[in-house]
Amino acid sequence: MTPAPIAVALDAPDLDTAARWASLTAPHVTTLKVGLELYLRYGPDVVAAVREAAGPAPVELFLDLKLHDIPATVAGAARSVAGLRPAYLTVHASGGPAMVRAAVEAAPDARVAAVTVLTSFGDADLDVIGLAGPASDAVRRLAVLAVGAGARALVCSPREAAAVRAEVGPDVVLITPGVRPEGAAAQDQTRVATPRGALAAGADVLVIGRPITGAPDPAAAAAEIARSLRD
Ligand code: C5P
Numbered sequence: 001m002t003p004a005p006i007a008v009a010l011d012a013p014d015l016d017t018a019a020r021w022a023s024l025t026a027p028h029v030t031t032l033k034v035g036l037e038l039y040l041r042y043g044p045d046v047v048a049a050v051r052e053a054a055g056p057a058p059v060e061l062f063l064d065l066k067l068h069d070i071p072a073t074v075a076g077a078a079r080s081v082a083g084l085r086p087a088y089l090t091v092h093a094s095g096g097p098a099m100v101r102a103a104v105e106a107a108p109d110a111r112v113a114a115v116t117v118l119t120s121f122g123d124a125d126l127d128v129i130g131l132a133g134p135a136s137d138a139v140r141r142l143a144v145l146a147v148g149a150g151a152r153a154l155v156c157s158p159r160e161a162a163a164v165r166a167e168v169g170p171d172v173v174l175i176t177p178g179v180r181p182e183g184a185a186a187q188d189q190t191r192v193a194t195p196r197g198a199l200a201a202g203a204d205v206l207v208i209g210r211p212i213t214g215a216p217d218p219a220a221a222a223a224e225i226a227r228s229l230r231d
Pocket of ligand 1: 009115116117179187207208210211
């Protein structure tokens with residue numbers, strides 16, 4: 001069975017849990033995502049542990065560090081993790097074009113994925129931080145900026161995927177968190193869609209965390225979402 005275009009968000013409190021989730025879900029998905037919670041606690045060890053737990057499954061590593069700093073610092077950070085050979089490395093598009101380009105040049109083998117607007121954000125949240133909304137406009141503006149600076153992937157809500165695709169064309173990988181199977185709780189995500197809805201909107205990779213990792217049987221949950229995408 002071909003694995004589904006899902007990046008499982010391994011937002012685990014410890015290495016053993018992350019490794020268990022990785023081994024259970026790797027046969028069903030293309031990508032495993034290591035984020036701040038694990039990376040800040042364990043550093044490169046977590047990448048090795050996840051790869052080992054995934055076994056022979058040909059999964060890609062998504063390093064979701066959401067870098068955001070001055071260009072020189074982001075370049076240094078990207079260089080620090082480039083040796084881990086992540087397929088994707090995230091930066092915040094709101095860091096601006098020079099910062100995005102610094103990451104692209106420092107980690108040339110990774111696809112730098114620019115986060116547009118967090119999927120936990122709604123229009124009111126943008127207002128509070130003084131960013132011109134609505135969210136859909138901010139997402140499009142940041143997407144164009146990031147791709148112009150060399151980002152080869154973008155992180156956006158499935159609700160904005162179609163509009164972003166229209167702006168940036170077919171070659172940019174669109175990654176969408178905020179994916180919730182029919183009937184699942186949205187939790188802290190605001191701009192959500194179902195897995196099939198996200199793909200139909202033009203997403204290439206669906207980031208799914210708690211609906212899989214919080215399920216009593218993460219392997220079964222991943223397999224079921226993968227099956228729903230094949231139907
Ligand atoms: O558990 P859940 O499916 O909500 O996990 C979503 C994952 O996607 C989390 O790891 C979160 O950090 C990440 N993410 C997000 N929104 C973005 C970028 C990344 O939710 N814009």
